Amino acid sequence: xxxxQRLDYDVIAExxxxxxxxxxxxxxxxxxxxxxxxNSGALALLDxxxxxxxxxxANHRTxxxxxxxxxxxxxxxxxxxxxxxxxxxxxxxDAASIPLAGSSFDYxxxxxxxxxxxxxxxxxxxxxxxxxxxxRLVLHNLCPEECPxxxxxxxxxxxxxxxxxxxxxxxxxxxxxxxxxxAPIVAERKHLRRDRNLVxxxxxxxxxxxxxxxxxxxxxxxxxxxxxxxxxxxxLEVPPMAADHRCIVTIRAAKPDH
Numbered sequence: 001x002x003x004x005q006r007l008d009y010d011v012i013a014e015x016x017x018x019x020x021x022x023x024x025x026x027x028x029x030x031x032x033x034x035x036x037x038x039n040s041g042a043l044a045l046l047d048x049x050x051x052x053x054x055x056x057x058a059n060h061r062t063x064x065x066x067x068x069x070x071x072x073x074x075x076x077x078x079x080x081x082x083x084x085x086x087x088x089x090x091x092x093x094d095a096a097s098i099p100l101a102g103s104s105f106d107y108x109x110x111x112x113x114x115x116x117x118x119x120x121x122x123x124x125x126x127x128x129x130x131x132x133x134x135x136r137l138v139l140h141n142l143c144p145e146e147c148p149x150x151x152x153x154x155x156x157x158x159x160x161x162x163x164x165x166x167x168x169x170x171x172x173x174x175x176x177x178x179x180x181x182x183a184p185i186v187a188e189r190k191h192l193r194r195d196r197n198l199v200x201x202x203x204x205x206x207x208x209x210x211x212x213x214x215x216x217x218x219x220x221x222x223x224x225x226x227x228x229x230x231x232x233x234x235x236l237e238v239p240p241m242a243a244d245h246r247c248i249v250t251i252r253a254a255k256p257d258h
Contacts (some may be wrong), residue, residue, distance in 0.1 A: 008074075024054040026062045029130075029138045029250065033107055039134070042067065046105045046130060048095050048123065049113030051071075053081030069105075071098055096122025102129045108137045115141060115166040116212075121176055128180045128253070134257035137182065138250065141188060145169050147248040151196060152213050154242075155205075155229050158221040159213040166216075170249040182253035190248045195241040198233050205229065251257055 013218045029046070043066040048057045050070030059069055072078050093099055094118035095110075108127050116124045127137045144153075144163040153160040166178075174185050174189040205226065208214045214222055232238040 003217075012065040014155075015017065016244060019038050024058040026058045027055060027109060027138075029109070029252070030059055030107060031062070033136050033138075037106070038202075039106075043107070043199065044105045044117075044132075045069070046071070046100075046108045048110040048127065049116065050081060050090070053078075053085055053088065055109065055111060056081075057085045057184065059208050060088060061206050069100070085135075096126055098126050098130060103132050105130050106132055107134070110137070110139045112140055112142065112166070114139055115163070120173075120178075120254065122178050124176055124182075128172060128182060128255055131229045131255040133255055135255050137253045137255075139173065139253070140248065141170075141173075141248050142167065143170055143249045146189065147191070147245050149243070149245045151201070151242060151244040156217055156221060156225040158213065158217040163213065170251065174252055174253075177251070177253045181255070183256055185251065185253045187249055187251045190250070192246045192248065196244045198229065198238075198240055198242055201242075202226070202229050202233065257258060 034043075043063055045056070045059060045063070045066055045068045047053075047068075047070045050056055050072050051074075053070050056068050056070045060066070067089075069091060070078075071080060071091045071093045072081075073092065073094060075092055078092055081088070082090045091099070093114075095117050108131060110123075110127070114120065114123070119226065124137075131137065141161075144160065144167050147153075148160065153163075170187050174187055175234075177185050204210060205214065207220065217225075233240075
């Protein structure tokens with residue numbers, strides 16, 4: 001099965017890069033991998049669900065001689081990527097069926113997209129197939145099970161319900177990686193806590209396209225959440241600052257070199 005089970009990225013492709021949060025620096029996980037890499041030969045990188053290519057483009061500046069490929073199901077997103085960086089290979093493909101030769105890549109990344117895949121085991125199997133022995137898959141994603149107090153879930157509870165269906169817990173991802181053949185596998189959770197000014201945050205929330213959780217819920221649920229937020233802002237008994245908590249997991253999985 002192809003495409004995202006949450007939303008149609010072709011619809012928002014032209015607007016995707018207009019938000020400052022889409023800007024990317026070079027991947028620090030790639031730098032860690034390169035520092036420990038024994039092989040000094042040519043480097044090949046793959047980004048699964050690359051979107052408009054911002055992460056690969058940032059990586060290319062630090063490894064200009066590497067072979068870089070981004071795959072995505074959305075033609076609209078890939079058109080944006082190709083326009084910005086025609087020298088990088090941009091391929092339309094299902095993450096569970098990638099038309100590239102096995103053992104082609106040293107480093108594969110997947111950033112905040114795993115929940116979109118309809119065939120998650122297939123994606124992990126493809127990543128394993130495509131890696132050189134000794135290569136590494138790095139997967140970043142939200143951990144909804146560890147941050148039910150995320151502010152988006154508080155005001156838009158339908159997002160919590162939907163995310164429970166679409167996100168795999170980190171332990172389940174690790175277990176399936178182990179079944180595929182990855183070893184070792186290391187998961188690192190980062191709990192991000194901050195106080196948000198509700199008056200400022202509502203302006204971010206009104207830009208609905210900036211958050212896939214808001215795009216995945218119904219229009220009625222989105223409107224109800226905005227109205228709830230507006231009431232709290234107007235209520236002098238509600239503190240203007242609200243505690244916010246988000247948990248991000250980074251999973252590093254290696255393909256054994258023997």
